[in-house]
Amino acid sequence: MHNATEAAIVEDSQENIDSITTEKVESSTTTEQIESITTTKFENITTQTTQTSTTTARSTLCVDQDFECCPDGKTYAKGSDFEGCNTTVARVPSTGKASSHTFAGVCELEKDAGSCSKYVNMWAYDRQQGKCVRFWYGNCEGNGNRFETEQQCQETCISPKGIEVCLLSKVTGPCHANANRYYYDREKGECQQFHYGGCNGNANNYETMEKCQSSCVKETVGKNSTEVQIIDRL
Structure with a gap:
C-alpha cells in the first residue's frame, strides 16, 4: 500500500513537470512570435520612412537644378533634350498642347507632370521661386501651368500685357x-x-x-x- 501511494505521487509530480514544461515552451514560442512580428513591423516602418525621406530629398534636389532630374527621378539632367540621362529614354514630340490660357489663374497651379511617361521638357511658373522653371511633362493630363517656352511662361505669369498684369x-x-x-x-x-x-x-x-x-x-x-x-x- 505504501509503495502504491509513492508511485501515485511520483506520477502526479511527473505530470506537473510535463505541464509546466509545456507551458514554458508555449510561452517562449509566443514571445518569439511577438518579437518577430514587432521586429518585422519596425523594419517595414523604417524602410518606408527611409524611402519617403530619400524621395523627398531627391525631389528637393531636382527642383534646384536648371533642367531638374531625368525621368528616373535621381539623375541630374544636363540639358532640355535629356542630355546626361539614360540613353534608353527617348525624347518624343509633344502631343500635350501647351497652355494657351492668358488668364493669370493658371500661374497659381502647381506644375503637374501628368500620369504618362513620354517625357518632354516644358516650362511652368513656380510661385515660391517667383520665376518660370523647367520640368518634365509626361505628355498627357497635367494642367494649364505648362508652356513650351520660357518666354510664353513669362508673358503669362510674370509680365503679361495689358490688364492681365493686375x-x-x-x-x-x-x-x-x-x-x-x-x-x-x-x-x-x-x-x-x-x-x-x-x-x-x-x-x-x-x-x-x-x-x-x-x-x-x-x-x-x-x-x-x-x-x-x-x-x-x-
Missing part, C-alpha cells in the same frame, strides 16, 4: 529684402501693401500706391457710393 497674384519672391510694395488684389478690387523680398516675383508689384492705382484701378465717386473697377488698358 490679375496676377501677389508674389513676395524667395529673397528677404522685406521692401514695402503694392499690388492689385483682384478679389478685393483694390491695391494693397505687401512686403516684397527683392527678387523674382511678377509685374503686379508697384513702388507706390499711386502707381498701382493708376495701372489697375480708377475710382468713380458718387453721392452715396464709390465704385472701384479695373481700368481696361488692352
Whole structure:
C-alpha cells in the first residue's frame, strides 16, 4: 500500500513537470512570435520612412537644378533634350498642347507632370521661386501651368500685357529684402501693401500706391457710393 501511494505521487509530480514544461515552451514560442512580428513591423516602418525621406530629398534636389532630374527621378539632367540621362529614354514630340490660357489663374497651379511617361521638357511658373522653371511633362493630363517656352511662361505669369498684369497674384519672391510694395488684389478690387523680398516675383508689384492705382484701378465717386473697377488698358 505504501509503495502504491509513492508511485501515485511520483506520477502526479511527473505530470506537473510535463505541464509546466509545456507551458514554458508555449510561452517562449509566443514571445518569439511577438518579437518577430514587432521586429518585422519596425523594419517595414523604417524602410518606408527611409524611402519617403530619400524621395523627398531627391525631389528637393531636382527642383534646384536648371533642367531638374531625368525621368528616373535621381539623375541630374544636363540639358532640355535629356542630355546626361539614360540613353534608353527617348525624347518624343509633344502631343500635350501647351497652355494657351492668358488668364493669370493658371500661374497659381502647381506644375503637374501628368500620369504618362513620354517625357518632354516644358516650362511652368513656380510661385515660391517667383520665376518660370523647367520640368518634365509626361505628355498627357497635367494642367494649364505648362508652356513650351520660357518666354510664353513669362508673358503669362510674370509680365503679361495689358490688364492681365493686375490679375496676377501677389508674389513676395524667395529673397528677404522685406521692401514695402503694392499690388492689385483682384478679389478685393483694390491695391494693397505687401512686403516684397527683392527678387523674382511678377509685374503686379508697384513702388507706390499711386502707381498701382493708376495701372489697375480708377475710382468713380458718387453721392452715396464709390465704385472701384479695373481700368481696361488692352
